[in-house]
Amino acid sequence: MDNDLTLAQGRGYLAIPGPSVVPDAVLQAMHRPAPNIYAGELIGMTATIVADLKRLARTRHHAAIYICNGHGAWEAALSNVAAPGDRLLVPASGRFSHGWSEMAAGLGVECEVLDFGKSAPWDMDRIARALKADSAHRFKVVLAVHVDTSSSVRNDIAGLRALLDDLGHPALLMADCIASLGCDVFEMDAWGVDVMVTASQKGLMTPPGLGIVFFNDRAAAIRSAMARVSRYWDWGPRAEPEEFYQYFGGTAPTHHLFGLRAALDMILEEGIAHVWARHERLARAIWAACERWAETGPLALNVADPAFRSHAVTALRLGAPHGTALREWVDRHLGLTLGIGLGMAPPGDPAWHGYFRLGHMGHVNGQMILGLLGGIEAGLSALDIAHGAGALEAAAAVIAGR
Numbered sequence: 317m318d319n320d321l322t323l324a325q326g327r328g329y330l331a332i333p334g335p336s337v338v339p340d341a342v343l344q345a346m347h348r349p350a351p352n353i354y355a356g357e358l359i360g361m362t363a364t365i366v367a368d369l370k371r372l373a374r375t376r377h378h379a380a381i382y383i384c385n386g387h388g389a390w391e392a393a394l395s396n397v398a399a400p401g402d403r404l405l406v407p408a409s410g411r412f413s414h415g416w417s418e419m420a421a422g423l424g425v426e427c428e429v430l431d432f433g434k435s436a437p438w439d440m441d442r443i444a445r446a447l448k449a450d451s452a453h454r455f456k457v458v459l460a461v462h463v464d465t466s467s468s469v470r471n472d473i474a475g476l477r478a479l480l481d482d483l484g485h486p487a488l489l490m491a492d493c494i495a496s497l498g499c500d501v502f503e504m505d506a507w508g509v510d511v512m513v514t515a516s517q518k519g520l521m522t523p524p525g526l527g528i529v530f531f532n533d534r535a536a537a538i539r540s541a542m543a544r545v546s547r548y549w550d551w552g553p554r555a556e557p558e559e560f561y562q563y564f565g566g567t568a569p570t571h572h573l574f575g576l577r578a579a580l581d582m583i584l585e586e587g588i589a590h591v592w593a594r595h596e597r598l599a600r601a602i603w604a605a606c607e608r609w610a611e612t613g614p615l616a617l618n619v620a621d622p623a624f625r626s627h628a629v630t631a632l633r634l635g636a637p638h639g640t641a642l643r644e645w646v647d648r649h650l651g652l653t654l655g656i657g658l659g660m661a662p663p664g665d666p667a668w669h670g671y672f673r674l675g676h677m678g679h680v681n682g683q684m685i686l687g688l689l690g691g692i693e694a695g696l697s698a699l700d701i702a703h704g705a706g707a708l709e710a711a712a713a714v715i716a717g718r
């Protein structure tokens with residue numbers, strides 16, 4: 317048999333954890349001449365986008381849209397409530413929590429990071445001890461990454477709110493839902509989240525370029541008490557604009573808005589509860605396959621307890637150099653692009669080649685996930701990497717609802 321025959325022609329699957337697959341409907345909505353930003357369709361449409369984003373975030377409070385990626389949304393949220401000298405608490409289950417705290421440090425804010433490693437969820441007892449030790453209530457904000465995309469740990473945001481309430485600690489609860497919004501169940505108001513940040517290119521299925529910050533009245537009051545806030549990041553005029561263009565502090569991100577409108581139409585037509593259930597079923601199919609592969613050989617799921625696994629991204633360990641070899645094989649031979657490992661080992665360290673991630677967020681369905689898993693099975697086999705049998709049967713049974 318010709319082992320160099322590549323089967324990569326055809327529509328590829330970019331199975332990295334962001335940017336996610338952009339639906340044709342979103343691409344088509346963006347393919348248009350530049351619209352007038354002072355009158356016409358864009359004006360009314362933007363108000364509907366804000367309303368529907370709030371529906372998806374399950375909040376009746378406020379939303380501000382920025383022209384930026386997730387890192388920009390991080391800085392936007394921080395800039396409205398934290399000033400140099402303020403203190404934050406950051407429970408960390410992966411690289412993204414550290415990244416957010418580094419952004420805060422750049423703003424002159426002090427962070428106490430509780431590091432729970434690269435594969436474990438928050439230890440609520442340790443968080444409780446840190447909050448109790450803060451009897452002067454110097455922690456102004458807790459930065460809570462819902463799904464850490466590097467480790468694929470999903471943390472218990474509602475549990476963190478309950479802890480803050482039990483201890484009577486007044487810190488704002490700020491959640492990063494960049495990887496989870498539109499994938500994992502999230503309830504901003506019911507869970508008592510004060511500020512939430514997200515971005516366009518993951519569960520929202522739109523190219524990178526829009527950052528969104530949701531905030532409630534408690535957070536707005538803290539913003540009002542700030543001595544000053546960077547003009548661009550100030551969420552006040554964006555959430556309550558007198559003129560349409562003030563939503564954006566300048567020219568509107570015209571084509572992204574048309575794309576996001578189409579993506580929100582798809583999500584709302586499917587139904588938010590169904591979108592969550594679809595992601596859960598597809599994630600369970602992936603875990604079922606991975607658990608079978610893991611029975612023999614080096615493959616392991618990064619997060620041991622299914623209760624703390626994301627429904628949008630799965631981080632895997634395969635040992636160096638197999639992780640990189642597998643990614644390269646399925647890309648070259650099958651047109652299937654898997655995500656690199658992030659934050660598990662420094663780039664340049666040979667161990668870096670032992671990790672990879674699967675993105676299964678947004679516009680993904682059963683046949684794509686079965687193709688993804690079949691592709692990995694083929695790659696493991698082609699590369700002679702030992703693996704347990706029955707992975708595809710196990711995944712198909714989950715997809716079939718058995």
Ligand SMILES: *Cc1c(COP(=O)(O)O)cnc(C)c1O
Nearest residue numbers: 385386387412463465494495515
């Ligand atoms: C992707 C991601 C980010 C960063 O978003 P960028 O658009 O790459 O800046 C931050 N946090 C989480 C949880 C993410 O998944």
